[in-house]
Amino acid sequence: MNSNNPAFASSPKAAGQRWLFALALAGTLAAAAWMFFADILAYEDIGCEAIDKPLALAHTLQARAKGVSLHEYMRSDPVWADMKREDPQWSYAYVGKRFQFDFFACQAPFLSLCYLPFVELFGVTAAAVTWYSTVFSVAALLLMAWLAWKTLDGWHAMAAVLCMTGSLIWLIHVKAAYAAWMPSAFLICGMACCLYTYATSGRREPLGVAAACLGLLYLAGWLSHVAGFFLLALALLAMRRRPWKTFWADGCLAAGVTVATILIVSGGYAVWAHCSFREIHATMFEDMFNRFSLGGVPMLEKLSFPEKLAYAFRCLFVDSATPDHVDKCLEGRPAVPLVFSVFTAVGLLYAIKNRNTVDRLAMIWLVAVFGLLGGVMTYTHRYALLGLPAMAILAARGIVGVGRDLRRLSVPASRGYAALVAAALGLAVVSTHHNYFEDYLRHKRPDFEIDRGRGMNVLTQWIKDRYDPGDTLVVYGDPIMFTRSYFMFYFFDRPFRFVYWSNYFGSHSSPDQVRAWERDQLLQHRRLVFIFSPILMGDPQAQVFKNDYRPFLAAHPDLKPVFTHAYDGRPLFFAFEIRGDAGAPLR
């Protein structure tokens, strides 16, 4: 069934196969485009961890434009001053007790460089975040498809792409768009392609590129470089036959290129961003080692060795629901579709049977990623992303392998099987599309952590459309329900001054205190916009809450909200306005 074979080019049967191949290719590309691009900006509730990096980069660009160092820039800006004064606990909460955005500007320089064209093109917007993640995810898929096509054939490449397109957990992470995930997946796919070329050709250039990818993985500031290291080390050890002397030379080359890449890229970034080289590596170390000291969810930490394995199996193949990272799973749905899971197992058997170079590479890839996950480390979906392309190649191996084995027995049976598998893959893609774009986006299970991040783009757009930063003070209920990062991000071009209500008032505040404070503020600002969450945090029995907005309502008994917002029937926030000129709200 090799479409590239010229021996069949003239026969009608071969022509039919070529048409079938072209049709399948068009269908595969259409399915991927439908999933990743048709409604690319559908996910609007970009999380805090996704916006930190582009925001830090945008401020780095501003510091460069002003010709000052990052530290100087972050000392002088008035909105930074609001942030430090109003929310000191969380502004300095990140590792090393550095100012949050000072930390993010230095940490993971490779990601800042990756983000640069997207921030230049789209500005500091959710579109920049989504396009960044989507472009790197598609690039990773293309590398995986290239590897499958080059090592096996086009049918394998298409099956692998369809498996990835139908993977709910891949789609969720593409949309959640945390800066490190998709570039890391792209780099590890690039490493795999280079290692395959190195193993088959024996040339050292691909090994050098793979080692450079490992260096860049380190500079992506995530634990993905651990998987990358194991992949490179195992491939060096087991993928190519050569004498010890050549092996040591290859190993030294890989180590040298990795270190050189780290030094050159981080050094270049330090010069470009006007920050210290030492500071970059201090933040990288803190970021990585802090993960181990932070610990995890207590329930998961107590799991025994095999229970961790079973938990990983359950999350990946049965139900993706996890007690942590709740925004990156969909309850009741598996992380990858059933057809993908089943054929990954079948593909593993084919890989063990045939043991071609790509088979061994895919198995080494799985060992590098999943050897730690589930067993030694507690499983998290984001770590499994690095191994999904290897699983997809194995699944493609299984899908095509069974078809070809069946054809030896009976051609009609193999045709029936092909139709069945094509229908199953199509169904998986459609089901995943519905699971994400309907169930995940519109009816996700209520959760405090997720709900407090919802609708921030809607809120900020409403403020931007209606008010002027020059004469408006925004009063957010509290730093928990209204995380400052969102407002720093969405108000990047038009920064509004802000304070937190909970820093000035509580359950015992009197209406007179509220009105007196408002009068003071109205001497400096023409309008005050109050935004509260209906969720009160504190002690319900004593009726004492940190973010109690009831004193505000008592001070303005006739005031009506000027804006409210809800998700799936759950009210998320409401806003009031006080005007300085007439002392009455705008209608």
Place this chain on the structure above:
Amino acid sequence: MKKISNTEDQPLWAWLLRPSNWSATQRMALATLLCFAAALVAVGIGVLFAAKALVVLAYVFLGLAVGREIIRTFRREQQ
């Protein structure tokens, strides 16, 4: 050592039904899969002690399979 190229021509089920055709590395790889699957079943039915033993055994088989691949890499070159 068995010739690997022969196995590629066989359908998967034919190869699986003839353990005599399996090489030592293939046996270890299959044993790894089997032990992981058995460990999952053991967790499912609540026999944690057996599950622990099976997971350890799976990792031992995995180590042996990978180790053999590494050794074979260098041994082949010397021949």
